[in-house]
Amino acid sequence: MLTVDFDRLRVGPGTRFADIGAGAGRHSFEALRRGADVTAVDLDEVAMKDVGLMFEAMAGAGQVPEGGRARAEVEDILRLPYPDGAFDCVLASEILEHVTADDAAITELVRVLAPGGTLAVTVPRWLPERICWALSAEYHANEGGHIRIYRADQLQRKLVEAGLRPTHRHHAHALHSPFWWLKCAVGVRRESHPLVTAYHRLLVWDMMSPHAPTRWIERALNPVIGKSVALYFAKPDFAKPDFAKPDFVKPDARPGRQ
Numbered sequence: 150m151l152t153v154d155f156d157r158l159r160v161g162p163g164t165r166f167a168d169i170g171a172g173a174g175r176h177s178f179e180a181l182r183r184g185a186d187v188t189a190v191d192l193d194e195v196a197m198k199d200v201g202l203m204f205e206a207m208a209g210a211g212q213v214p215e216g217g218r219a220r221a222e223v224e225d226i227l228r229l230p231y232p233d234g235a236f237d238c239v240l241a242s243e244i245l246e247h248v249t250a251d252d253a254a255i256t257e258l259v260r261v262l263a264p265g266g267t268l269a270v271t272v273p274r275w276l277p278e279r280i281c282w283a284l285s286a287e288y289h290a291n292e293g294g295h296i297r298i299y300r301a302d303q304l305q306r307k308l309v310e311a312g313l314r315p316t317h318r319h320h321a322h323a324l325h326s327p328f329w330w331l332k333c334a335v336g337v338r339r340e341s342h343p344l345v346t347a348y349h350r351l352l353v354w355d356m357m358s359p360h361a362p363t364r365w366i367e368r369a370l371n372p373v374i375g376k377s378v379a380l381y382f383a384k385p386d387f388a389k390p391d392f393a394k395p396d397f398v399k400p401d402a403r404p405g406r407q
Contacts, residue, residue, distance in 0.1 A: 167236040170244025174200035184214035197221040234263040265386035277326040284333035313382035320375025
């Protein structure tokens with residue numbers, strides 16, 4: 150289940166790709182399948198060990214194009230041990246809402262991005278997230294949980310102030326919003342609740358073998374209740390004349406919604 154559009158990120162053979170806050174590695178795996186030079190980063194040592202093992206399994210199964218490479222590293226988004234401009238593409242998916250010093254984290258993301266490179270940031274969208282917070286304190290008030298709710302324009306402004314040019318915005322995972330509202334309503338730890346298990350089976354069924362009706366429904370609902378908002382940016386390369394003054398980018402549908 151991918152939140153970002155890899156074609157829009159222009160990830161391909163040889164792309165120096167950093168997945169910061171990689172978690173279970175879903176975006177890192179897609180980048181490796183495309184032949185990129187992948188660096189998956191997270192503070193979770195267990196998760197990074199598992200991601201590293203999956204990288205090895207993918208290579209053994211012939212899923213990695215010639216030249217594709219990958220590594221999983223335990224690092225802090227606030228102190229990335231990479232030189233300035235180390236990556237052509239940087240992704241920070243569903244991580245900034247967990248970070249207290251988000252401005253410092255953004256500074257690091259921009260620093261390691263090469264001039265002319267692409268950055269994508271995804272966070273929970275304001276409306277679905279606000280409903281989750283209203284239904285359940287347990288959803289967010291826990292160690293490592295969400296500490297803020299972003300409005301998309303607010304987050305975009307932070308990235309622009311850090312020196313990036315916005316290029317695109319979209320929403321994703323509309324079918325997941327009702328699932329989380331349901332979990333919050335019955336209790337986020339009640340995994341065995343019959344309504345929760347039934348909805349989860351539906352999501353897994355669709356993810357394992359996407360079906361046209363559910364894909365159409367989700368595309369139609371994404372502008373309204375998409376669980377995540379994805380923002381795309383370019384880092385100006387002032388040696389090239391095509392980088393104009395940043396413009397504010399509105400969503401690709403239903404302007405004004407966050």
